[in-house]
Amino acid sequence: MASVEERNSRTIHTAACLIIGDEIHDTNSAFMAKWCFSLGISLKRVEVIEDDEAEIIEAARRMSDRYDLVVTSGGIGPTHDDITYQSIAKAFGLNLVLHEEAFERMKKLGRFKRTESEPEFNWDVESPVKTARLRMVRLPIDESRDLAKQALFPDDKAWVPISVVNGNIHILPGVPKLFEPMLKGLKPFIVDRLEDPECNGLYRVIISTPLPESNIADYLTKLAARVEPKGVKVGSYPRWQKKNNTVTLVSKDRKFVESLVREVVENVKGRRVLVEGEDDEEEAAT
Template identity: 45%
Template structure:
């Protein structure tokens, strides 16, 4: 069996579930982890609710190598992530003075009349003990790691993406401990044939490449594409040569061509 390093993501926020805010962090994370060679297995979106956060995070943490949360760490009453995760693991909450000082220093540079209020201190009260990763020197907000694999991040996309980029060396070290190497490769093949006509070929090929840990997916177009394509077939795996060989074989059988999405 191929060694694996799996991830899960929990998006926290009523504003996502009621349609006020369009969620983008999961999409960014899926592309980011794919490039690293980490398999994102699950994304769950939940409300700002103590019990929902505690149940979801503990379950995901027990099932995956790494978990990322997004949202619920602001200064208001409905920001519950730190509190709920602390409660889930029977941990006390503790004010992190270093985070407060960093918040103050970086905020006063932008807003001279800024003060460290009790509401703002809420953003520096973390489960204790926890690993505090200060991975981005431009930001005061750290990544708080609980139970070794739960990484608590803000929901604001700019902050989430910046922190994830800076976290890469940390994730690479975690992967190395499990001897996980190599990124994923993807080739897409387009065809003018309908999905029903190519299904036998794809099923047969998937069975043949199962031991090479290659996944084949079929994605029909709602309308015919600019080059007449009706279906795009995706071939994904870590063995680049095997991915190319599989794509070539499928392309020949379904009269396909390598698909490059036109912007």
């Protein structure tokens, strides 16, 4: 089993996304999928679980062990059901420790709306409100390791940190307007661990075909076996109630993928398109 430091420094090939919450309206996993694709990271798993300590513990341990990069979304607010920090701390035998920099940034940058019925708030006075807010800056900390590796601040204008646990679990908020810029801001912290530090990402070719999947299954099966050793994934996707289906070629090797296009187009009697479905209007017009 890899050590924490190994997980925190090894090349990132694979990723997983863990969505945590009882009321999920998830767009974060789709955003992460695009982010991973742009960096050449293979997003292997997306999982949705409720705010349940046992489930969070099991999923965090399993994903940390299986994938190079794990991102969690949700469950780090001030209320009783925001239990992500405490659950992941328990998963790896860590204490929740007040992160002083995050606390100071919260006091300086936090924008907490006060209602008319709410009493004046003072950071220097103990209160239920202060206790609730402190829940958001008590992070799972391994006090034997460098603190700077365990709390990342991707945005100088925001107080919310990315808590990094067990070397490869990155805990993010569930609110998309926070999740998205924070995930983007994670890139500088991991770029030197990418297989392609220039971040050329994955390259995809989309081919539209009028043939049913069953008609091209044999050819695509043989093609996939032939090109898989060279890192190319062949995809086949039906498009219900549309005349054309979709075949994709995905790889980091743009030149090799381009060398396959003519062959695939001929064998599936299709045409290359830039965006799936772009030829639907042409079908309707005819």
